Amino acid sequence: MKRSRQEPFTDKIYRFRGIILVISIPLLLISFVLFLMPRVPDGGDAVLSADGDLIGHRKAVPDRRASHGSKSYAVIFDAGSSGSRVHVYCFDENLDLLPIGKELELFKQVKKSLSSFASDPQEAANSLSSLLGEAENVVPPALRHQTPVKVGATAGLRQLEGNTADRILQAVRDFLDEKSSFKFKSDWVTVLDGTQEGAFQWVTINYLLGKLGKKYSNTVGVVDLGGGSVQMAYAISEKDAAKAPKTADGEDSYVKELFLKGTRYYLYVHSYLHYGLLAARAEILKEGEGHGNPCILSGYHEAYNYGGSKYDASAMDSGADFIKCRRAAVKALKVNDSTCTHMKCTFGGVWNGGGGDGQKSLFVASFFFDRAAEAGFIDPKEPVAKVKPSDFKDAAKRACESSLKDAKGTYPNVEPGNLPYICMDLVYQYTLLIDGFGLDPWQEITLVKKLKYGNSLVEAAWPLGSAIEVASSL
Structure with a gap:
């Protein structure tokens, strides 16, 4: 039987050259584009x-x-x-x-x-x-x-x-x-x-809770009460972020765009200078009624030093008064400030971020935890506590009824320099949560000092x- 002659490989390439060109040119173009694209490290955060x-x-x-x-x-x-x-x-x-x-x-x-x-x-x-x-x-x-x-x-x-x-x-x-x-x-x-302080605090708490990388609605909001300022930060939707009011030149914008563990977040964050716990004392003392301050425990007649200035911190003859102290705190916060030009403000004319799922679970840190522990309505040995803003109100009422002499026995863990201000501090914290940030008095919040990470506390x-x-x- 006669064997057929096998066609050389080079002849096959020549005969199918048109098909090969049609296939190879797009492949070469795709390879070239992929080569030029910037690389993101695998597994990177x-x-x-x-x-x-x-x-x-x-x-x-x-x-x-x-x-x-x-x-x-x-x-x-x-x-x-x-x-x-x-x-x-x-x-x-x-x-x-x-x-x-x-x-x-x-x-x-x-x-x-x-x-x-x-x-x-x-x-x-x-x-x-x-x-x-x-x-x-x-x-x-x-x-x-x-x-x-x-x-x-x-x-x-x-x-x-x-x-x-x-x-x-x-x-x-x-x-x-x-x-x-x-x-x-x-x-x-x-x-x-x-x-920056507020954003870092939000990252810290959500990192320790294992929330980073999840949807914004699964993250928690943060309020951090320092000595000189208070920060609020929570993740909002892209739609709400687009509605954020423009800020004046030189002021920080209301929304920071973050990309963490593969997830984009729009973080509402604002810092209120002069409204940390120690700074707020000065603001409240300015609102005194002329014959002593209603937030100072009876028996105290000294000056309060803050930021290089002195403020009269004398008690009224009748002692501290919860209602009058609340009035002074609301006035100091500028809750009814007419400069609010947005749909809804916190205090002092500041946009509140619009609320939403990122704020539904709120972790409250620093002086909020410290004063609650010293007032005795949370266990200072436990690093986390579930409370309601109304707990600060109840504690404030008890504190405002005390004299300085009685308070020494009632609040043994309060440092002597802070003791005359225990009524003021608790009233301010309640007012800040309710009138400032608009929380419901019976909304559950989490006071946090440390958080568990693995088998340790951070x-x-x-x-x-x-x-x-x-x-x-x-």
Whole structure:
């Protein structure tokens, strides 16, 4: 049988050249486009940028961390109006917290704030010395040179006049440059603006609760009551974000767009300067009725010092009065301010964010927790407590009925300097929640000091959000 002649391979290519061209040209074009596209690291999480506005991706396994056992540290100083605190965190390559000894963070504090050294910037810087030593003791020597140290000053420094804050910050920069063994950059010592503080706090609490990466409606809102300012932050819908009022030049916008763990969030955040607990005392004392202040416990006749000014803090002859104190607190908050030009405001003419699912679960931190514990309606040994705003009202009524002498026995955990103001503080906190932020008196809220992460408790404070940002950039 005669065998047929097999067609050479080159002849087959030539005979089907038209079909090959039709197929190969689109494939080449697609390959070229894919080659030019920017790559996003696999498994990376997006994180908050240093200015609190922009978000970038971090590598899933950064090479520099891998060479040191996949560990990195971050040291964050919180220079608040009521004292300075240092937080040290340790992260693995996935930005999960690792233990430092038996805890998931080092937390130490001193009671003197940077702003209390307004006349002596060098002494302000030196006040951080013991905290720096504590931080250096827990970071391995081989990792200190690559461990970032940041200082975030908050409302206390924001309120200093002239160039006092700048002089203090420069003294702190010089101190760290000379004394610290950590990685240091001059712009890592700064005064946080209120929206940064609020955004970092929101990131911290939702990170610890495992909420990041979920829908905005599954996240929790945050109210953080510091000494000089109070922040509210919660995630809102894209539709509500588009309705956000424009702010005046130089003012922070109401909405920050964040991209965290693959999810885009529109974060309503606003900081109210002068309405932290210690600053609010000054605002309320201004509203006194001329013959003593209705928020001061009977038996007290001194001056209140805040922000370089003195305010008369004398009690009325009849003692504190809950109703009159409430009236003074509402007036200080400017609840009925006619400057509100939006659909709905909180106080002082500020847009309230529109509400929604991101605010339905509210975590309330800092001085709210402290005063509730000192007033005795939550257990100070428990890091989280479920309460209602009305609990602050009930506690305030009891406190306002006390004299200074009786209060010493009733409130043994209140520091002597705060005791005359226990009625005022509780009245203000209730007024802030109800009249300021518009909460229902019987709405359940969560007071939080620390949150459980794994088998440990972590301080629920903004420095963790800042540490997540800086650790992700290493």
